[in-house]
Amino acid sequence: MSVPHIGLYYFGALSLVLVGIYGVLVKKNLLKILISLSIVETGVNLLLISVGYITGRSAPILSEGIGPKQAVDPIPQALVLTAIVIGVATTAMALSVAITLYEKYGTLNIEEIRRLRG
Template sequence: MNLNIDLIVNNINYIGAMILFVIGLYTVLTHPNLIKKVIGLNIMETAIFLFFVSIGYVQGAVAPIVNPETGEQMFVNPLPSAMILTGIVVAISITAFALSLIVKIHAAYGTIELDEIMKIRSVELDD
């Protein structure tokens, strides 16, 4: 029993990332509101960022700055953090683009509910 608790505590970042990803996926799949779908997508992106940064972390390591006084030490890998900065910029761009599309959809159909948009489109196609 104690081993299971230690396993959970030591991997809480990964567990949190998985839970966030599942929450985001559930939101994207179950809500017909387009804004809620974008929010779910952002939650999934955040989960990926958390997971990726957690992979680069090393317990007891220091920042990757060489200091001749301290000698050799273990360093935290800076590559995942640098890549996540790029991922955050891409995620913000995708969110802005998706929200601008939602504004255009609302102007065209008068709603942002996917079910209602599909009904309007089926009526338009039948005519």
């Protein structure tokens, strides 16, 4: 049982994911839970990009002396573009549900909402 060695970027991404999940588990305010979810998403995106990084290479825009051998992996970048947009879509959707809940129950606390619903 030794803690595996991972790089700085992996560490940063993983910490974001864990901090976000902590927020989702512990917090009771709905907006806070959504903010935490969005932090998790940012962490996952950072993780994907770091998986595609290759030390010492430059961005995959093939002009001015940057050939195929000098560029990082472009696929994760394309994936993350998609994931970012999906993330903001989910956030917007979730916030409008939260607004509806607030209009119905007058609170954003999940415990309170449960109690009001019975």
